[in-house]
């Protein structure tokens with residue numbers, strides 16, 4: 001088994017300015033744009049942890065709590081919150097910052113499963129993680145429940161054609 005590393009090792013933060021081309025007719029960012037940013041940061045986070053290429057196996061959950069408007073600053077941050085043998089559960093949260101009102105809001109939360117792969121796309125072992133802060137401990141301790149949920153979902157019939 002590989003040596004455990006702190007969850008903070010993979011922590012990544014990306015800051016962006018939301019501009020009119022990113023937004024819909026209601027002046028708020030397209031959900032698909034947010035998903036693309038989540039996918040990108042999940043790749044960076046998982047590659048930092050696994051020290052190799054990774055692929056997205058599943059968007060396990062995405063919850064949108066409030067919109068981000070054009071002109072606001074968007075912060076996307078996350079880390080590896082738990083690991084399996086070759087998979088990594090990546091936790092990502094998105095917040096908005098309005099410079100005029102100074103208001104900061106949590107707008108989106110997501111869990112993504114990433115898998116470490118070799119050059120042929122074959123899954124590879126990853127190191128376990130350990131939590132240091134209270135928030136990391138909460139994420140880590142709740143991960144078996146999410147893993148069980150993912151397993152149950154995968155076991156459901158999913159080809160309806």
Ligand SMILES: CC(C)(COP(=O)(O)OP(=O)(O)OC[C@H]1O[C@@H](n2cnc3c(N)ncnc32)[C@H](O)[C@@H]1OP(=O)(O)O)[C@@H](O)C(=O)NCCC(=O)NCCS
Nearest residue numbers: 055056057058083084085086087088113115117121123150
């Ligand atoms: C993800 C992928 C590498 C898994 O390969 P596989 O041959 O099914 O390998 P395994 O069954 O051994 O699964 C490997 C790990 O992935 C996890 N996994 C596979 N599919 C999953 C899914 N849909 N959701 C969550 N976890 C998944 C397994 O639980 C296992 O985790 P563990 O090793 O930590 O126990 C393969 O399905 C793949 O390449 N998918 C396409 C990825 C891609 O192209 N993504 C880009 C977006 S389209």
